[in-house]
Amino acid sequence: METLAQIGVTDDNLQCLEKLKSYGYIDELQEGVRFAASIALSKKLYQGHNLMKIGTKLNTRWNTDLVDPGSYFRDIIKHLNLCPENYGVGLRSLIILGLDYIYEKIKDQDIVLIGGILDV
Amino acid sequence: MLHINSITIRNFRPYYGVKKFDFGSENGLSVIFGDNGIGKSSLIRALKFVLYDEFDNDSEFKIKNELNIIAWEEQSYDMYVALDFDYNDDKYILKRSKTMNTMLSEPKNDGDFIGSITLNKNGRIQSNDETERLLKNIIPKKISEYILFEGETISKYKDLLDNNKNQEIYESIRKILGLTILENSQFDLENQLEQYENQRIKLLKDKSTNDNLKKKLSNLEEERRILEESIDDAILKRDEALNQKSKYEEFLRSNQRSNDLIEKKANKEAELKIANDTIQGNKDTIKGLIKNYKYFSLKIIESSLEQTPQDIVRLKKIKDEQLNKTDKIKMLEELLDSDECTYCGSNMDDKHKKIIMEKINKLKKSFNPLKDDEEEILLSHESKVMRFKELLSEIKPNDKKIKDLETEIQTKVIETDRLKTDIKGIKDQINSLGGDNIEKITKAYASIERNIDLHNKIIDDCDTQLKVIQKSIDQIIKKEIVDIDLSKIDSKIKTTKSLIEIFKDAIKKFSYKMRLKVQNDATELFKEISNNQEYERLEFDDYYGLKLIDKRNRIVPNISSGYMTLITISLIYGLHKNSSLTGTIVLDAPFSVLTDFHRDRIISAFQKLSPQVILLVYKDQVDIFKVREQMQGKLINEFEIYQNKNHPDYSYKTEVKRWED
Numbered sequence: 001m002e003t004l005a006q007i008g009v010t011d012d013n014l015q016c017l018e019k020l021k022s023y024g025y026i027d028e029l030q031e032g033v034r035f036a037a038s039i040a041l042s043k044k045l046y047q048g049h050n051l052m053k054i055g056t057k058l059n060t061r062w063n064t065d066l067v068d069p070g071s072y073f074r075d076i077i078k079h080l081n082l083c084p085e086n087y088g089v090g091l092r093s094l095i096i097l098g099l100d101y102i103y104e105k106i107k108d109q110d111i112v113l114i115g116g117i118l119d120v
Numbered sequence: 121m122l123h124i125n126s127i128t129i130r131n132f133r134p135y136y137g138v139k140k141f142d143f144g145s146e147n148g149l150s151v152i153f154g155d156n157g158i159g160k161s162s163l164i165r166a167l168k169f170v171l172y173d174e175f176d177n178d179s180e181f182k183i184k185n186e187l188n189i190i191a192w193e194e195q196s197y198d199m200y201v202a203l204d205f206d207y208n209d210d211k212y213i214l215k216r217s218k219t220m221n222t223m224l225s226e227p228k229n230d231g232d233f234i235g236s237i238t239l240n241k242n243g244r245i246q247s248n249d250e251t252e253r254l255l256k257n258i259i260p261k262k263i264s265e266y267i268l269f270e271g272e273t274i275s276k277y278k279d280l281l282d283n284n285k286n287q288e289i290y291e292s293i294r295k296i297l298g299l300t301i302l303e304n305s306q307f308d309l310e311n312q313l314e315q316y317e318n319q320r321i322k323l324l325k326d327k328s329t330n331d332n333l334k335k336k337l338s339n340l341e342e343e344r345r346i347l348e349e350s351i352d353d354a355i356l357k358r359d360e361a362l363n364q365k366s367k368y369e370e371f372l373r374s375n376q377r378s379n380d381l382i383e384k385k386a387n388k389e390a391e392l393k394i395a396n397d398t399i400q401g402n403k404d405t406i407k408g409l410i411k412n413y414k415y416f417s418l419k420i421i422e423s424s425l426e427q428t429p430q431d432i433v434r435l436k437k438i439k440d441e442q443l444n445k446t447d448k449i450k451m452l453e454e455l456l457d458s459d460e461c462t463y464c465g466s467n468m469d470d471k472h473k474k475i476i477m478e479k480i481n482k483l484k485k486s487f488n489p490l491k492d493d494e495e496e497i498l499l500s501h502e503s504k505v506m507r508f509k510e511l512l513s514e515i516k517p518n519d520k521k522i523k524d525l526e527t528e529i530q531t532k533v534i535e536t537d538r539l540k541t542d543i544k545g546i547k548d549q550i551n552s553l554g555g556d557n558i559e560k561i562t563k564a565y566a567s568i569e570r571n572i573d574l575h576n577k578i579i580d581d582c583d584t585q586l587k588v589i590q591k592s593i594d595q596i597i598k599k600e601i602v603d604i605d606l607s608k609i610d611s612k613i614k615t616t617k618s619l620i621e622i623f624k625d626a627i628k629k630f631s632y633k634m635r636l637k638v639q640n641d642a643t644e645l646f647k648e649i650s651n652n653q654e655y656e657r658l659e660f661d662d663y664y665g666l667k668l669i670d671k672r673n674r675i676v677p678n679i680s681s682g683y684m685t686l687i688t689i690s691l692i693y694g695l696h697k698n699s700s701l702t703g704t705i706v707l708d709a710p711f712s713v714l715t716d717f718h719r720d721r722i723i724s725a726f727q728k729l730s731p732q733v734i735l736l737v738y739k740d741q742v743d744i745f746k747v748r749e750q751m752q753g754k755l756i757n758e759f760e761i762y763q764n765k766n767h768p769d770y771s772y773k774t775e776v777k778r779w780e781d
Binding site for chain 1: 400403404406407410411413414415416417418419420421424503504507508511514521522523524525526527529530533
């Protein structure tokens with residue numbers, strides 16, 4: 001079974017993941033985490049934020065390779081120069097920002113609607 | 121067997137220029153006579169240098185101390201020693217040299233010299249690794265003390281008598297007698313045992329992990345069995361209830377009113393199922409789309425590829441221009457080299473060549489390559505473009521839109537709510553139908569419908585749990601649980617332990633036996649060369665501490681220096697006779713404390729010591745005529761080393777002269 005401790009995100013982020021899971025949109029938390037990171041990139045949620053600060057605020061150092069085994073996010077973060085100090089911290093920040101954004105939209109919904117927040 | 125054919129020395133200590141000691145291939149005694157301080161001991165040092173790259177001085181600039189002073193003053197900063205020898209039917213020439221680095225005018229320290237070694241075996245130069253390996257086999261450094269006997273080495277043996285225990289000599293005696301080989305084998309076995317024991321610990325850990333997994337698997341399988349039984353039981357009960365329900369329905373259908381209501385309810389339930397299936401289907405589709413997470417960040421990659429920063433555009437332009445210029449320069453240079461016009465084929469005269477040269481110079485002058493940091497920026501951009509294109513090719517398109525699917529879900533949720541309300545209303549109507557039997561049956565019908573829902577819920581819940589358990593079971597099975605058998609490793613450990621015990625016992629017995637043999641052989645020679653009939657035998661303790669025992673079995677106290685030398689020579693004889701080491705022995709001035717009688721006896725014993733003995737002696741210490749007589753044709757070489765006192769700097773110019781018959 002997937003342990004929540006492996007993915008260090010905020011309580012709200014976990015609520016968001018649990019809601020997506022219970023609604024039947026994801027089977028495993030990692031799927032939601034990847035989706036959130038992708039949304040954060042698509043929406044450029046990183047703009048105006050210090051990613052080093054966001055990615056280290058929870059004092060967890062979980063290995064982001066768990067959710068990015070093919071180095072997809074890592075390479076985008078690297079080449080867009082989003083968090084040159086530490087790509088892993090950069091990815092954690094994108095996940096937190098993405099989940100915050102999604103949760104803000106769905107937390108009060110009975111019927112979960114995420115289609116409206118997508119560009120594609 | 122080792123046999124030294126010749127030693128050639130150049131600019132080493134008192135030997136200026138090239139000097140050679142040619143011993144030939146015949147076995148026997150070679151004597152090198154010389155006054156004190158003119159190069160006898162230097163010969164042993166030359167051997168240590170060529171064999172082990174060893175200098176016998178403690179100064180910071182060692183080579184300066186070893187290189188001949190006159191050669192140094194003449195700025196001839198090179199020296200070498202070459203050793204021509206036979207070993208086990210192979211012919212070797214070993215040469216070691218030190219030469220000043222040619223980039224320098226004067227050496228300041230050892231680091232300014234380049235050392236080189238070459239080993240020629242049967243006419244073929246060996247690689248450095250092979251040279252090292254061969255030298256280690258032929259004359260290992262640790263046993264050099266059994267070949268090259270300097271005054272100091274002999275005094276170490278005398279320590280055996282004085283202190284009764286000299287760890288260094290004791291260790292090397294064990295080595296020469298082959299005891300350390302046995303001990304090394306024992307150490308190897310002990311290491312092997314340690315490895316086996318570590319393997320056993322690992323196997324035990326694996327076994328424990330496997331046992332835990334097996335236990336967990338067994339528990340999960342039990343849980344699965346219980347769940348499967350529960351599902352079977354619920355299905356059975358639900359089917360019975362469905363059967364009962366259909367009977368009730370049959371009865372109720374006989375009544376027109378109830379029949380209409382049941383029909384209506386069935387239609388609504390069918391609609392509800394379709395709506396729920398649509399909702400579930402859409403959710404599953406959305407789940408699939410979310411799994412294709414890369415698609416949602418597609419645009420950021422695309423837009424990044426579409427927008428090339430102005431800086432990069434500028435740098436690319438400069439780079440293209442430079443490449444273009446490089447190509448042009450190359451083409452013009454080729455044209456110049458060919459002397460012939462590529463276009464018209466006619467020979468170019470100096471005027472045309474000058475024009476081309478001017479063009480080349482003009483192009484070179486305008487050449488303005490990118491700076492390193494600019495190249496780096498360009499490279500980094502190219503790497504980004506390449507990677508982003510790769511990422512794009514990995515992204516699969518999403519054929520449906522989440523938004524559209526969700527809109528349909530919304531509609532269907534509203535529809536299901538309405539249908540549920542309708543069905544509830546119909547059920548109420550059925551329940552409220554009047555008449556004795558009708559009322560009874562409708563109540564039973566409502567109850568059985570609730571039971572069917574309950575059984576369905578049990579089946580669904582159990583099914584969900586079953587999936588979770590099955591996933592855990594699959595994960596455990598993937599880990600490949602194998603039965604671990606410890607008996608093999610236990611058997612290996614037992615065998616190795618037995619072997620170690622056998623080796624320990626063998627070493628003890630062999631050590632004792634060898635000590636007795638060395639003792640007997642040393643005593644045999646000692647009695648031959650000693651003139652004191654009271655001295656009966658030599659005795660060694662476990663550490664090769666030496667005692668001289670007299671006829672009345674008493675330990676002889678205060679042994680004279682002369683007798684100590686005799687005992688040492690006897691011990692060397694005993695050791696050589698009982699070891700695998702046979703070959704040349706070089707002895708430096710062993711006669712200083714001996715009487716004429718003992719000197720004569722020792723010389724005659726040299727034949728026994730080794731097939732080839734090279735003796736370095738102070739010329740007044742031996743009577744060469746007597747030696748010739750005693751050796752009965754076994755004295756095969758006589759050299760004299762001397763210095764011509766009429767020559768300036770004679771102290772640094774030792775000459776070698778062979779005494780012919």
